[in-house]
Amino acid sequence: MRRAFAVLSFTAAALVTLTVAAEAQQGRVQAGVLECRGGPHVGMVVGSVNNLGCVFRSEGRPDDLYVATVTKLGLDLGITDQTALSWVVFAPTVQLGRGDLSGNYAGVNASAAVGVGLGANALIGGSANSYALQPLSLQGQTGLNVAAGVQSLELRPGR
Template structure:
């Protein structure tokens, strides 16, 4: 039973990643979304983490967002800090302030004992037109193991 669950989860993650890659190929690279946040406590069925984010794009002022990440699935432990970065792909080369606002979803997996890593590919925004692909793996400090589905809500920040 455990083996079939793990196989199904890996297949879903690979399918999500290949879908996101195909989606990104139809889009233009807009910039990089960098997010940082504080402590998060993982419960058996999931967790909620709040982050401050900045979209950095050539020729545009920094665009700030507040992010809420919700994980559903196995999530055990305490994370002291998190740093994530995604390459942002959109249907057009230039987007306006607040245009990344919306809901994103995808598969997620991470592990840490001290300093750890994780990765996630997310699709969403206005009419699911934005693809967020990991620039590099997420960094986190703490003791945590997580696997499941992840949602990201971006709201305009200050």
């Protein structure tokens, strides 16, 4: 029963994520890729907070470093050893300056891991909600975890 609930929750959230991602990129151009990595994470029943180190990569410009704080509200149970996320960044223009992605983002999340796991999330935010983060690939994690719900991401310039 728990496994069926987890699969159903994951599938529903993934479908919502893909719908939000398709709507989010309208009127924007692909500006680059944001990659984030994090260490151990413990999910609580109603949510969690996780810190990640991120780098924005775009052709013809130096890497731009960020620190991300990810907050999840909804089902988030378990422990993961590490997390890796990648998003295609859609922006009003491909010409982004250092720190331009800084700001708050929101969207939906779905993930599951037993040993090695997968997840997906799509986010909209930044300055005047002008940026969209669409999953480039599925989230990778190792550990034992299931999560589905609303997710927020705060990006700050890194060093």
